[in-house]
Amino acid sequence: MIFQITEEMQRKIQNWDSCNPVDVTGAKFSYTFIPTGLGLVIQVKCDICKRTLDLTADFLI
Template sequence: MKFEITEDMQQKIKKWDSCDPVDVAGAKFAYTFIPTGLGLVIQVKCDICKRILDLTEDFLI
């Protein structure tokens, strides 16, 4: 199974993102992909503010 973040998803993440990275590498997101019988659940969690962006509705496969 292949899990990818599309260009549309990247644009939505950029619009949602409001935190500045605090580590040297600039990493601040955790990506979660959960395959189900109805499609793929996709979530992005900000490690700084702990908010979660659910991309499942917009990009249900």
């Protein structure tokens, strides 16, 4: 199974993101992909402010 972030998902993440990275790598997100019988659950969590963006509803298979 291949887990990818599409260009449309990337745009949603950029619109949702409001935090500045706090370390030298610029990393601030963790991505969770959970395959289910109904499709793929996709969540993005900001490691700085702890908010979670759920992309599942927009991108169910």
